[in-house]
Amino acid sequence: MDIQSCVEVRNEWDIVSARQLGRNMAKELGFGNVDQARITTAISELARNIYLYAGRGKICIEPIDQIGRKGLRIVALDNGPGIREIRKVMEDGYTTSGGLGAGLPGVKRLMDEFSIESTVDVGTEISATKWLR
Amino acid sequence: MGVQEKLDNLIVQMINENQETLKNNWLKEVKLFKEKELVGTTLKFSEETDQQFFAMLIKHINFHDISKDGTLDDFFDQVLHTGLPLSYLTQGLQAARRVVLNLLVETENDKEKVSAVYREIDRWLDPILNRVVENSSQIWERTVSVQKTALLELSAPLIPVFKNISVMPLIGSIDTERAKLIMENLLNGVIKYRSEVVLIDITGVPVVDTMVAHHIIQAADAVRLLGSTCILVGIRPEIAQTIVSLGIDLSLFPTKSTLQKGMENALEITNQQLISNK
Numbered sequence: 552m553d554i555q556s557c558v559e560v561r562n563e564w565d566i567v568s569a570r571q572l573g574r575n576m577a578k579e580l581g582f583g584n585v586d587q588a589r590i591t592t593a594i595s596e597l598a599r600n601i602y603l604y605a606g607r608g609k610i611c612i613e614p615i616d617q618i619g620r621k622g623l624r625i626v627a628l629d630n631g632p633g634i635r636e637i638r639k640v641m642e643d644g645y646t647t648s649g650g651l652g653a654g655l656p657g658v659k660r661l662m663d664e665f666s667i668e669s670t671v672d673v674g675t676e677i678s679a680t681k682w683l684r
Numbered sequence: 685m686g687v688q689e690k691l692d693n694l695i696v697q698m699i700n701e702n703q704e705t706l707k708n709n710w711l712k713e714v715k716l717f718k719e720k721e722l723v724g725t726t727l728k729f730s731e732e733t734d735q736q737f738f739a740m741l742i743k744h745i746n747f748h749d750i751s752k753d754g755t756l757d758d759f760f761d762q763v764l765h766t767g768l769p770l771s772y773l774t775q776g777l778q779a780a781r782r783v784v785l786n787l788l789v790e791t792e793n794d795k796e797k798v799s800a801v802y803r804e805i806d807r808w809l810d811p812i813l814n815r816v817v818e819n820s821s822q823i824w825e826r827t828v829s830v831q832k833t834a835l836l837e838l839s840a841p842l843i844p845v846f847k848n849i850s851v852m853p854l855i856g857s858i859d860t861e862r863a864k865l866i867m868e869n870l871l872n873g874v875i876k877y878r879s880e881v882v883l884i885d886i887t888g889v890p891v892v893d894t895m896v897a898h899h900i901i902q903a904a905d906a907v908r909l910l911g912s913t914c915i916l917v918g919i920r921p922e923i924a925q926t927i928v929s930l931g932i933d934l935s936l937f938p939t940k941s942t943l944q945k946g947m948e949n950a951l952e953i954t955n956q957q958l959i960s961n962k
Contacts, residue, residue, distance in 0.1 A: 564859075566859075585922040585925050588922035589922075589925070592891055592926045599893065650898055651898045653894045654894050654930075657929060660929045660930070660931070
């Protein structure tokens with residue numbers, strides 16, 4: 552299974568389609584109800600961040616099949632303004648948009664692996680993986 | 685002006701004289717396109733449409749500009765009703781341009797004339813193409829706006845159930861626009877129905893992320909400012925887990941797993957009781 556699917560995020564409706572894609576793939580891979588909810592919620596957060604801060608970008612979702620374990624990886628890409636203080640963004644309650652400030656730290660808790668790379672004025676790439684147990 | 689008319693006549697003459705050849709070539713091209721793109725559509729119906737399509741193009745060149753008098757719009761409606769895609773129309777027009785150009789290049793050697801007729805072909809087909817684009821985008825815009833209104837109407841109803849108790853069932857994804865509507869309906873409804881308790885049911889909300897939670901918290905807070913109580917019900921187990929993982933604090937207002945439990949709670953708060961009639 553080497554299929555990777557991407558959804559362009561330009562408006563709020565694209566967030567829904569990214570979510571739907573993630574849910575379908577998670578279901579196909581055999582994730583349970585709770586993990587499906589975790590994955591879709593994580594996608595929702597990442598896609599909304601793209602929509603809110605970068606304006607446009609894309610969410611790619613790929614199944615991972617390594618020896619011994621399977622999983623699902625979400626990659627969020629954008630060419631937006633980038634994140635100046637990554638450490639702060641990963642703190643609970645830090646927000647620049649008046650939201651709850653739980654998005655990124657929340658995604659980290661919802662998923663098993665999490666990495667973030669961001670360059671100011673160039674863009675942000677966030678990758679998060681959930682393993683199938 | 686005189687030159688224009690003459691060229692117009694030239695192309696009209698050319699097309700009319702070779703109508704059969706053009707038609708056959710055109711039908712072949714359209715058939716090719718359909719075999720490639722439209723697998724699974726009812727082809728019997730479409731062949732009739734092909735004939736009409738071509739007849740229309742001929743009519744357009746022979747009589748008058750039909751892009752304005754409704755003939756074209758009627759045809760579009762018919763095409764779209766039979767389930768043919770928009771690309772059938774655009775491809776059909778492009779095919780028409782191709783077959784006429786082929787004929788032109790074969791029969792005419794004078795370069796000046798060729799380029800002049802070429803311009804006339806543009807003048808012939810472009811209004812139709814413009815109308816196609818205009819018409820289809822209008823149809824889509826209308827559909828989208830109608831559905832948007834329909835969706836908004838279904839969006840966030842507040843239903844008074846018992847004295848001083850109302851329920852707002854939420855179904856489907858919540859976006860910013862809907863969140864605003866939820867807030868408005870909630871606050872207006874609380875005043876209008878004199879609700880002491882409002883139950884917000886999120887059984888039908890597929891994903892509760894930080895944004896949705898934020899909006900619900902804000903709505904509940906606003907209801908609290910009006911002196912009423914908001915109870916969040918219909919929290920599915922997996923949603924409860926994701927809310928905890930996200931670290932969202934919902935301790936400010938009461939939550940219940942089901943609408944029924946929430947209703948029992950609401951009756952208690954408003955000092956009411958359901959008595960069975962035995």
